Amino acid sequence: xxxxxxxxxxxxxxxxxxxxxLAHNLIAFDVSDVLSITDAFLIASAANDRQVxxxxxxxxxxxxxxxxxxxxxxxxxxxxxWILLDYLDIVVxxxxxxxxxxxxxxxxxxxxxxxxxxxxxxxxxxxxxxAVSDEAGNAVGFAxxxx
Numbered sequence: 001x002x003x004x005x006x007x008x009x010x011x012x013x014x015x016x017x018x019x020x021x022l023a024h025n026l027i028a029f030d031v032s033d034v035l036s037i038t039d040a041f042l043i044a045s046a047a048n049d050r051q052v053x054x055x056x057x058x059x060x061x062x063x064x065x066x067x068x069x070x071x072x073x074x075x076x077x078x079x080x081x082w083i084l085l086d087y088l089d090i091v092v093x094x095x096x097x098x099x100x101x102x103x104x105x106x107x108x109x110x111x112x113x114x115x116x117x118x119x120x121x122x123x124x125x126x127x128x129x130x131a132v133s134d135e136a137g138n139a140v141g142f143a144x145x146x147x
Contacts, residue, residue: 003030007039007089008115010067014092015121017062018044021055023094026124027106028115040090040115044124045100049080056083056094063087 003011011028018026023044032039046052056077063069073086082099085092093105100106 002113003032003039003115004089007032010063010069010087010090011040011042011115012118013062013066014042014059014090015044015117017058018042018055018094019118019120019124021058022046022051023055024097024124025100026117026121028117029109029112030115031109031112034112038086038089038091041105041109042090042092043100043105044092044094045097046094047097049096052083052094052096053077053080056085056092059092059094060085 015026015028023046025045026042028040028042030040044055046055056074060071060074069087071085071087074083075086076083081096082103083094085094095103095105
């Protein structure tokens, strides 16, 4: 079994939304062969709690606007270190860089096939962790450029 076209479409929209808010190291896995509860995981990182929240909010907004879907469950909003958005077909993990390094979901799911992502999302794999965003989570530059 592989991820459905609908799941891939949701992953694409979510990944683009995350990339637009300066998430880094975006990766998506097709977990449909090993899990019966979902088709795919999207994992994204951010350098600070505020950015984790902004990325999760943008993903949620874009999925609602473009595909008319809402998460059935949302966890971690208060702490802002790891926000999980469960859409049943896909699960989105937006993690603070420290949580991502510690929990290492990438390593846990590395044997699952990667799903294709938009070019902007793929480019986040080289995005420095010191990318800076404004209060709304919009890209404004890098820490060394703003000093």
